[in-house]
Amino acid sequence: MELADLGFDRWFQLKREKLPRLDCGVARVTRVDRDRYLVRNEKNEVQAEPTGKLLFSAESGQDLPCVGDWVFVQYYDDGGLAIIHGVLPRRTFLRRKSAGNSVDYQMIASNIDIAFIMQSCDFNFNLRRMERYLVMANEGQVEPIVLLSKSDLVNTEDLEKRISEIRNARINARVIAFSNKTAAGLEKVKQAMEKGKTYCLLGSSGVGKTTLLNHLLGREEFETNPVREKDGRGRHTTARRQLTVLESGALLIDTPGMRELGMIAVGASIDDSFSDIHELSKNCRFNDCTHTTEVGCAILTAVQSGDLSEDRYQSYTKLMKESEFHQMSYVERRKKDKQFGRMIKKAMKHIRKRKPLS
Ligand SMILES: Nc1nc2c(ncn2[C@@H]2O[C@H](COP(=O)(O)OP(=O)(O)OP(=O)(O)O)[C@@H](O)[C@H]2O)c(=O)[nH]1
Numbered sequence: 001m002e003l004a005d006l007g008f009d010r011w012f013q014l015k016r017e018k019l020p021r022l023d024c025g026v027a028r029v030t031r032v033d034r035d036r037y038l039v040r041n042e043k044n045e046v047q048a049e050p051t052g053k054l055l056f057s058a059e060s061g062q063d064l065p066c067v068g069d070w071v072f073v074q075y076y077d078d079g080g081l082a083i084i085h086g087v088l089p090r091r092t093f094l095r096r097k098s099a100g101n102s103v104d105y106q107m108i109a110s111n112i113d114i115a116f117i118m119q120s121c122d123f124n125f126n127l128r129r130m131e132r133y134l135v136m137a138n139e140g141q142v143e144p145i146v147l148l149s150k151s152d153l154v155n156t157e158d159l160e161k162r163i164s165e166i167r168n169a170r171i172n173a174r175v176i177a178f179s180n181k182t183a184a185g186l187e188k189v190k191q192a193m194e195k196g197k198t199y200c201l202l203g204s205s206g207v208g209k210t211t212l213l214n215h216l217l218g219r220e221e222f223e224t225n226p227v228r229e230k231d232g233r234g235r236h237t238t239a240r241r242q243l244t245v246l247e248s249g250a251l252l253i254d255t256p257g258m259r260e261l262g263m264i265a266v267g268a269s270i271d272d273s274f275s276d277i278h279e280l281s282k283n284c285r286f287n288d289c290t291h292t293t294e295v296g297c298a299i300l301t302a303v304q305s306g307d308l309s310e311d312r313y314q315s316y317t318k319l320m321k322e323s324e325f326h327q328m329s330y331v332e333r334r335k336k337d338k339q340f341g342r343m344i345k346k347a348m349k350h351i352r353k354r355k356p357l358s
């Protein structure tokens with residue numbers, strides 16, 4: 001295997017040449033398990049550890065290696081152990097807001113050519129969620145393809161309805177419906193993948209990401225589990241992100257199903273995902289229009305006249321609000337939280353006064 005088969009192309013070659021690390025080889029991170037890594041080189045996959053310097057100089061999680069990264073390595077133990085000295089620049093990335101209080105990002109994967117945003121045709125189908133994943137891909141310069149899995153669970157009519165809902169929401173990404181069960185559409189998924197290119201599976205737990213990976217591998221290598229019967233939710237079977245080389249030569253990263261998408265991007269990429277709304281906003285009377293109450297707001301006018309669907313308007317404002325919230329510092333957030341808490345308290349008092357609890 002050559003590094004090119006793992007996705008190392010001219011772009012990375014040029015980056016490498018600019019960095020004076022003649023004493024190091026390069027390898028690709030295929031798996032991260034806390035501070036233990038697996039990297040793959042021309043010959044094999046080996047355990048790897050970052051240097052203390054790399055660990056301590058990292059200002060945030062984003063500075064540490066993630067799945068898909070190209071890293072500078074030195075080998076020990078006859079090539080059985082790799083020490084990671086640094087991360088090559090990332091061409092593209094997928095990241096989300098970290099859980100908890102700090103204003104920080106968690107890397108999901110890097111150097112991805114196409115993100116497969118997967119939703120199953122049954123309970124999991126949700127346009128708002130889809131939009132969030134699209135924003136995430138967009139922010140990291142990753143091309144998205146929407147995969148609708150479990151097409152065997154709905155009839156043709158319902159499937160078409162889902163697809164037209166996606167189109168009505170002005171989502172222009174390519175959509176492929178498929179079934180792991182009947183293999184319908186699977187050929188299209190395969191055709192969308194090229195040798196040496198990297199793909200990442202994203203989506204809720206239980207939508208069938210790992211089942212698809214096994215299918216493309218032609219063997220049941222990775223664990224899958226049935227969804228819960230009562231609500232169709234998955235059981236969070238996959239615990240780690242992992243890059244696998246498929247028979248076809250394409251590279252596929254499977255990820256654990258995400259609980260919620262706390263990831264919110266910067267305004268610019270929201271505008272990209274809502275380009276129709278962004279266009280409208282240029283006609284608002286005020287430059288700093290918040291598109292919520294202003295007179296002369298072109299977006300509100302479009303909603304009123306029915307040119308813009310109310311649903312789409314709402315998901316836009318919701319995303320904007322969250323994005324503003326996430327970009328605030330921790331202190332600002334606490335303040336806002338408190339203000340919000342006070343507001344609720346006041347409102348509750350008011351309600352109780354008018355309608356005494358019995
Ligand atoms: N009917 C039907 N079931 C499917 C299909 N694809 C996957 N499943 C089933 O859905 C369940 C969950 O599949 P997984 O592949 O484990 O889901 P996952 O997305 O990897 O979930 P996490 O690893 O938890 O994120 C398994 O029981 C699969 O057999 C499909 O196309 N149709």
Ligand SMILES: [Mg+2]
Nearest residue numbers: 209210237238
């Ligand atoms: Mg899985």
Ligand SMILES: [Zn+2]
Nearest residue numbers: 284289291297
């Ligand atoms: Zn406006």
